[in-house]
Amino acid sequence: MSNAPALELRGLWRKFGDKIAVSGIDLVVPAGSFYGLVGPNGAGKTTTLSMSTGLLQPDFGTVLVHGHDLWANPIEVKAMLGVLPDGVRLFDRLTGEQLITYAGLLQGLDRETVAARATDLLAALDLTADATKLVVEYSAGMTKKVALACALVHAPRLLVLDEPFEAVDPVSAANIRDILGSYVRSGGTVIVSSHVMDLVQRMCDHVAVIAAGHVLAAGTIDEVRGDGSLEDRFVDLVGGRVSGEGLAWLRTSSD
Numbered sequence: 001m002s003n004a005p006a007l008e009l010r011g012l013w014r015k016f017g018d019k020i021a022v023s024g025i026d027l028v029v030p031a032g033s034f035y036g037l038v039g040p041n042g043a044g045k046t047t048t049l050s051m052s053t054g055l056l057q058p059d060f061g062t063v064l065v066h067g068h069d070l071w072a073n074p075i076e077v078k079a080m081l082g083v084l085p086d087g088v089r090l091f092d093r094l095t096g097e098q099l100i101t102y103a104g105l106l107q108g109l110d111r112e113t114v115a116a117r118a119t120d121l122l123a124a125l126d127l128t129a130d131a132t133k134l135v136v137e138y139s140a141g142m143t144k145k146v147a148l149a150c151a152l153v154h155a156p157r158l159l160v161l162d163e164p165f166e167a168v169d170p171v172s173a174a175n176i177r178d179i180l181g182s183y184v185r186s187g188g189t190v191i192v193s194s195h196v197m198d199l200v201q202r203m204c205d206h207v208a209v210i211a212a213g214h215v216l217a218a219g220t221i222d223e224v225r226g227d228g229s230l231e232d233r234f235v236d237l238v239g240g241r242v243s244g245e246g247l248a249w250l251r252t253s254s255d
């Protein structure tokens, strides 16, 4: 299984009522890649990532993590995953330090290891000064960072991060990019969803563009973007540019 992709999705489908959110997605994420997942609002990114990490059961299809069937062996396979879900809901009556400790203990780490890693993670994410503050009192960006620390504490083989940079300040974002970059260089695999094409183009080595529950393009960044920028390619593939001319009532000038 050592040559197996970090993540392989085969024929993944998911409906919500009449709405088909994910419509037969196939995707191969090579081990050791830094993989971006991009697509317009409502494309099915969160639904795909939720099914890929054991949070949402697919209607059809298979999810293989390093060659192991996630939905056939969820407990064994989830131990390989670190997940930052969309709209995280945390046990926010704990302090940041307690929350990371709790996440580490749940993953079966011993107290000494968890304590050392929590200290390292708090420092790396610039949360040391707020380590003893309750998470309910954290800002949106701080909450994102502490949730990321929880996803990293057990040193997973595959990290799946839904919008990890949303609400995070530029300095913290750069620190997070460094952490993720060195994680990938040491053999880990990262999948991030993002709306920021420029960031994906600079940070990731692979990308998949999804829209309306389908993969429109996938491969290395250079394969997908061709001669232009990723943003241009994205707009070409997805379409949907609308002119603002229709909003006549929004014009405030009198002339």
Ligand SMILES: Nc1ncnc2c1ncn2[C@@H]1O[C@H](COP(=O)(O)OP(=O)(O)OP(=O)(O)O)[C@@H](O)[C@H]1O
Pocket (backbone or CB within 6 Å): 016, 019, 020, 021, 039, 040, 041, 042, 043, 044, 045, 046, 047, 048
């Ligand atoms: N729990 C749910 N119940 C009903 N419909 C849902 C649910 N979750 C997602 N959907 C629908 O499925 C489609 C895909 O949603 P999803 O959240 O996966 O998109 P996304 O690509 O992550 O979007 P965004 O970029 O806006 O976060 C949307 O049409 C959404 O309305």
